[in-house]
Amino acid sequence: MKRKRLNLGWLLTLVVMALVLFTPLGFHMQVWVNRILSHNPEPVATRTLEIPELNGWRLKGLKGDIIHGDELQGQVVLINFWASWCPPCVAEMPSLDKLHEEFGDRVRFLFIARDQKDKVVGYLEKNNFRFPVYFESGLTPTGIYATGLPTTFVLDRAGRIVVAHTGAANWYAEDTRKLLDSLLTN
The missing domain is CATH 3.40.30.10 (Glutaredoxin)
Known part of the structure; x- marks a missing residue:
């Protein structure tokens, strides 16, 4: 039986998405992005x-x-x-x-x-x-x-x-x- 290797890039993407979506870090990140994009x-x-x-x-x-x-x-x-x-x-x-x-x-x-x-x-x-x-x-x-x-x-x-x-x-x-x-x- 052949096991598939988990791509490190996908794993990193999932971790970043989880941090943004499910922790207070995501809120602060959104505030920071809004400050940069505000006009x-x-x-x-x-x-x-x-x-x-x-x-x-x-x-x-x-x-x-x-x-x-x-x-x-x-x-x-x-x-x-x-x-x-x-x-x-x-x-x-x-x-x-x-x-x-x-x-x-x-x-x-x-x-x-x-x-x-x-x-x-x-x-x-x-x-x-x-x-x-x-x-x-x-x-x-x-x-x-x-x-x-x-x-x-x-x-x-x-x-x-x-x-x-x-x-x-x-x-x-x-x-x-x-x-x-x-x-x-x-």
Whole structure:
């Protein structure tokens, strides 16, 4: 009886696939790949006339504070839908944190977690992030409803969508900072 030899290349491939699929190493590898592949978000011309109806939208903060959508009128707003279990979300969070540090006193940041509260708190503490996190109470307004994570919207003072981006991005890029500066001066 002749025995087949296991090809070392196949064995190595199976071990690597098992590590990626079934260990935390795979999650960190996906985050790393998303950081490398992320690009700068660009303003979207096709949605600039769209003004989502935010009245009636309620968000609850980690400390129990409530925000109503109508409170956002007249402000430049960045809305980010994310989760701690999402590799592209984790990949872009450091750049969003830097952006919040620079613009947090002039731009309204709404980081909306689609995750469990205890996991969000642990993630924020582990990474020393101090941006404001909210959970939705009710339905997401149609104009900013997102099925993919992460999804980020930037609204101008008139409430128009200036940026709508799904996927990891480098939010601290110079183009993004210039865009926010221009929205704040208008």
